[in-house]
Amino acid sequence: MSKDWTDFGITIPQGKTGEVATTCPQCSPHRKKQNVKCLSVNVDKGVWHCNHCDWRGTLKSGAEERSNPYAWTPKTYRKPEYRPEPQPESGSLVDWFAARGIPLEVVKRNRITIGKVYMPQLEEEVNAIRFPYYRAGEVVNIKSRDHRKNFRMETGAERILYGLDDCAGADVLIIVEGEIDKLSLEVAGFLNSVSVPDGAPSPKAKDYTSKFSFIEGAEDFLSGFQRIILAVDNDEPGKKLEEELARRLGRERCWMVQWPEGCKDANDVLVKRGRDTLRECIEQVRPYPVQGLFDVADFSPQIVRLYDNGHVSGAKTGWPCLDRFITFAPGQWSLVTGIPGSGKSEFIDALLVNLALAYGWTFAVFSPENYPLELHVQKLAEKFVGKPFFGRSRMDRTELDKAVRWVNERFTFMLPEADELTVDRILNLAKIAVRRKGIRGIVVDPWNEIDHNRPANLSETEYISQSLSKIRRFAREHDIHVWVVAHPAKLRKEKDEAGRMVYPVPTPYDVSGSAHWRNKADNAVTVHREIGSDDSMVQVHVQKVRFKTCGKPGVVELRYDYFTGRYSDPEGRTVRSIGGNDECPY
Numbered sequence: 001m002s003k004d005w006t007d008f009g010i011t012i013p014q015g016k017t018g019e020v021a022t023t024c025p026q027c028s029p030h031r032k033k034q035n036v037k038c039l040s041v042n043v044d045k046g047v048w049h050c051n052h053c054d055w056r057g058t059l060k061s062g063a064e065e066r067s068n069p070y071a072w073t074p075k076t077y078r079k080p081e082y083r084p085e086p087q088p089e090s091g092s093l094v095d096w097f098a099a100r101g102i103p104l105e106v107v108k109r110n111r112i113t114i115g116k117v118y119m120p121q122l123e124e125e126v127n128a129i130r131f132p133y134y135r136a137g138e139v140v141n142i143k144s145r146d147h148r149k150n151f152r153m154e155t156g157a158e159r160i161l162y163g164l165d166d167c168a169g170a171d172v173l174i175i176v177e178g179e180i181d182k183l184s185l186e187v188a189g190f191l192n193s194v195s196v197p198d199g200a201p202s203p204k205a206k207d208y209t210s211k212f213s214f215i216e217g218a219e220d221f222l223s224g225f226q227r228i229i230l231a232v233d234n235d236e237p238g239k240k241l242e243e244e245l246a247r248r249l250g251r252e253r254c255w256m257v258q259w260p261e262g263c264k265d266a267n268d269v270l271v272k273r274g275r276d277t278l279r280e281c282i283e284q285v286r287p288y289p290v291q292g293l294f295d296v297a298d299f300s301p302q303i304v305r306l307y308d309n310g311h312v313s314g315a316k317t318g319w320p321c322l323d324r325f326i327t328f329a330p331g332q333w334s335l336v337t338g339i340p341g342s343g344k345s346e347f348i349d350a351l352l353v354n355l356a357l358a359y360g361w362t363f364a365v366f367s368p369e370n371y372p373l374e375l376h377v378q379k380l381a382e383k384f385v386g387k388p389f390f391g392r393s394r395m396d397r398t399e400l401d402k403a404v405r406w407v408n409e410r411f412t413f414m415l416p417e418a419d420e421l422t423v424d425r426i427l428n429l430a431k432i433a434v435r436r437k438g439i440r441g442i443v444v445d446p447w448n449e450i451d452h453n454r455p456a457n458l459s460e461t462e463y464i465s466q467s468l469s470k471i472r473r474f475a476r477e478h479d480i481h482v483w484v485v486a487h488p489a490k491l492r493k494e495k496d497e498a499g500r501m502v503y504p505v506p507t508p509y510d511v512s513g514s515a516h517w518r519n520k521a522d523n524a525v526t527v528h529r530e531i532g533s534d535d536s537m538v539q540v541h542v543q544k545v546r547f548k549t550c551g552k553p554g555v556v557e558l559r560y561d562y563f564t565g566r567y568s569d570p571e572g573r574t575v576r577s578i579g580g581n582d583e584c585p586y
């Protein structure tokens with residue numbers, strides 16, 4: 001028997017035929033805008049499709065099963081048409097470049113033209129200079145720029161580096177911040193330069209991962225250079241671009257340029273000081289500071305920034321009561337301990353979700369206890385949506401889809417083969433994630449799942465010391481925060497104030513292995529609760545904070561919601577805060 005619309009919960013106004021817009025029984029009841037008619041139905045053909053949640057089907061064969069809605073699908077890009085007409089040898093284009101010290105032959109070689117372009121921000125067609133982005137002789141994108149400095153790149157086209165084809169066979173690559181800077185370097189005799197497609201991130205931007213999307217498609221290209229010169233602008237966004245490029249491409253092969261006083265970028269140098277000075281700037285580069293080798297000159301901008309802006313704390317946890325005691329800064333590592341089942345993993349997951357939401361941070365997570373992976377995604381999705389995965393009030397399909405896509409963008413999971421479960425291997429995988437995804441944090445949960453096959457010549461203490469040093473080095477080198485979850489050695493129950501036998505709050509000194517845990521960690525946190533009690537309160541003991549700008553020892557309570565895995569900050573429930581000259585129990 002053939003089915004009708006009511007079998008699928010679809011409401012068609014009586015007598016309507018042809019194309020009808022109506023609400024979607026799958027997603028509308030769960031949306032804020034419940035009355036929006038997001039379901040397109042063709043009544044005559046008996047087919048439907050929801051423009052919001054992608055639910056589709058036909059009366060004949062029913063609702064379509066979504067095979068793997070989250071599967072990776074290759075990105076498809078549009079290739080713009082670019083047929084440069086011969087340009088006049090004089091006039092506005094030539095004059096514009098001449099004023100910037102770029103001669104006609106360089107404009108011609110780079111096939112730059114002037115033409116009419118629709119500028120969405122102006123909602124009109126204007127005359128604009130057009131910079132074609134070539135890769136292997138083919139135009140992949142075009143940057144258009146009008147005389148008021150409005151920019152546009154082609155819709156749906158891939159964002160790649162500008163000037164890729166000029167660098168084939170070079171050992172050294174120069175990266176600049178704009179097309180004109182790249183052309184300026186050509187004038188100074190350096191063809192081996194590329195410009196980032198989107199300029200530098202704004203100093204206030206929290207999430208600027210999309211500015212670096214060109215790296216993923218250029219991995220092979222970028223890996224071919226022994227030396228990379230970062231010749232970006234001499235301003236705050238330029239500094240941010242320089243730091244992020246060095247962090248992702250590897251500081252050890254990056255070099256920095258110092259522009260002369262009063263010059264902002266390569267083109268400024270060309271115009272104000274001439275091509276010889278620009279050449280000298282590129283020839284007199286300084287190595288990017290790497291861990292362990294610093295001159296005060298290497299970090300003088302940071303000193304001035306510190307003087308001007310004051311101390312910068314770490315990233316806030318998302319729970320104001322806890323923020324008073326600990327914030328998590330890049331370049332550091334934190335020990336997280338607690339008795340089994342105290343909620344260490346839940347707490348870390350909730351923290352990462354908060355950091356991802358507030359700062360756009362991305363993470364690589366080694367958490368074999370959270371496998372199979374779908375269980376881990378379940379926990380992260382619950383925290384993101386604020387609804388459980390199962391049960392009557394669970395998240396709907398639209399919320400699930402949104403959550404899974406979000407988790408996919410923010411989290412990478414590391415699980416090396418059983419015979420490669422070493423600290424080195426995990427850090428190697430994390431290094432790739434830094435380059436590709438710009439991750440800001442790593443979680444190792446727990447430490448004892450790593451294969452600690454220590455060399456015969458090392459004691460356990462020496463081995464732990466070495467491994468923790470590697471972690472510290474990695475955090476600093478890549479400017480990321482590392483959280484290591486480690487279990488305490490066997491604890492004995494003790495009598496509490498009420499005479500009950502309870503487990504004491506473990507300290508970093510209780511962590512199996514050695515006192516190096518306490519000494520080497522930048523921060524130490526214990527997640528503690530009385531297992532078995534009905535109370536959903538969890539204590540977070542901040543037992544060590546190395547840098548006072550990031551916090552101070554103290555204890556707070558958070559309330560745990562078992563169904564969503566979220567923690568909330570019950571106003572006024574701070575157990576005690578210890579700081580300043582107060583006696584500190586840790």
Ligand SMILES: Nc1ncnc2c1ncn2[C@@H]1O[C@H](COP(=O)(O)OP(=O)(O)OP(=O)(O)O)[C@@H](O)[C@H]1O
Nearest residue numbers: 339340341342343344345346347529536537538560
């Ligand atoms: N405050 C709480 N109240 C009730 N249940 C909790 C609380 N915190 C965590 N749980 C539950 O306890 C279980 C263990 O949590 P989790 O895996 O985070 O602990 P853990 O400290 O990482 O454990 P392990 O040391 O065994 O790895 C989970 O089912 C979690 O939902």
